[in-house]
């Protein structure tokens with residue numbers, strides 16, 4: 001019997017998230033054919049598009065809704081990790097804050113084996129994506145696919161947060177992506193005309209009629225198909241049925257910090273010992289796959305409000321503060337975030353009306369792992385970020401809790417504050433606050449690092465994002481970050497998509 005003709009595109013992109021959407025767009029613009037294979041659904045749920053819809057998407061079918069393994073240093077709690085399972089990936093259910101991080105974050109990447117990823121090299125890529133409401137400047141781009149706007153009518157409590165931090169002596173920052181990141185101010189956000197601008201909507205939706213583009217949704221990629229050491233395609237499941245898709249040029253994994261590492265492991269690319277333990281045949285012994293999992297950490301200082309809060313007009317996350325526990329270090333390590341809603345602290349009461357001053361840390365030292373639970377591609381992986389295993393992370397979070405308490409106690413909040421609910425008045429000493437952090441710590445949703453870029457024995461991809469030991473296969477998403485930048489990770493993931501497309505096109 002003759003083999004059916006195998007349908008090939010030039011490129012296969014696995015995952016239509018922040019990075020994958022950019023890659024698909026840039027390859028299409030360059031005249032290539034692209035097949036995007038996405039496990040999630042179309043983004044036709046209206047809650048995706050409203051800037052205020054994201055809390056309603058958590059635990060919905062558009063969320064992978066993963067859980068970590070019990071965290072030893074956090075009272076053995078399993079942490080809930082939302083991730084977008086929809087066109088746009090996590091950029092379709094994130095908080096829309098547009099932050100790039102500090103210049104020193106990227107210079108550190110370059111310094112630790114990633115030439116070409118220093119700040120001066122990546123700034124033009126951030127700008128190329130952007131269509132900033134303020135227009136072209138030294139810091140921002142105009143005319144790119146990604147709209148970035150300002151919070152023009154802040155919620156009164158978000159304004160109170162800024163006023164309170166200023167009263168404590170923090171400096172005002174007009175633009176966290178500008179000259180000075182450290183300070184307090186209002187976020188810029190990926191919102192235009194009152195609509196969320198996900199990476200998919202910004203980069204790919206305008207090209208949906210392009211015959212060179214094929215999009216398959218509801219398609220869970222199980223493994224990379226290899227021929228003679230070269231990636232030639234992927235196998236994916238739709239419903240119960242298995243399908244194959246092929247690429248004549250390259251396969252690009254953009255499944256995010258969890259999906260990309262899991263796909264590599266299921267393809268036999270990873271630590272040989274672990275693969276044998278779970279019964280996956282080893283293709284390439286690559287010990288770094290699944291190592292270096294880390295995340296920004298967040299707690300929720302929750303306040304009961306003295307009256308119902310008026311509705312906001314933007315993304316519910318309008319103002320924040322970048323601060324440092326050590327002035328000798330470049331850039332911030334704390335990121336208290338204000339929400340004009342109750343973002344509950346686990347196991348603490350949830351007031352009917354309230355707001356949250358969320359202490360966050362952005363230079364965590366704790367590192368963990370992602371491992372397969374079994375060889376079954378549909379089984380969720382074992383996620384162990386090992387949070388708070390480093391003493392610095394615990395102490396920095398306690399510093400952040402104290403800082404947020406100080407802000408919450410300022411006169412600017414007098415007309416809004418009824419009571420502090422978490423950590424609550426009974427938490428007085430630093431030890432009490434350590435216990436609170438262990439009991440309430442959660443994710444800031446900025447997991448990275450499981451397919452780390454670099455040139456040492458634990459690197460998974462080289463600085464051109466090519467998987468070591470395999471031809472024709474790259475990883476491009478938050479998983480390649482060697483260390484998490486000190487800001488939110490959507491813009492950095494989009495930048496990685498820009499850089500990846502340059503590298504792919506240069507090799508074509």
Ligand SMILES: Cc1cc2nc3c(=O)[nH]c(=O)nc-3n(C[C@H](O)[C@H](O)[C@H](O)COP(=O)(O)OP(=O)(O)OC[C@H]3O[C@@H](n4cnc5c(N)ncnc54)[C@H](O)[C@@H]3O)c2cc1C
Pocket residue numbers: 014015016017018019020037038039040082083084085086087088089090091093094095096097098099219220221222254255256257258259260263444445446447476477478479488489490491493
């Ligand atoms: C609730 C939440 C709030 C956040 N808020 C912000 C914020 O305000 N600002 C900010 O900058 N960052 C925020 N982030 C983080 C940011 O959105 C992510 O870091 C970023 O989107 C990661 O991009 P990515 O391309 O690596 O992965 P993703 O955008 O997650 O994309 C991965 C895609 O691959 C698909 N996929 C995975 N595995 C497979 C597979 N096996 N087969 C097929 N498809 C697969 C997924 O369904 C998904 O669509 C938030 C994240 C969350 C979850």
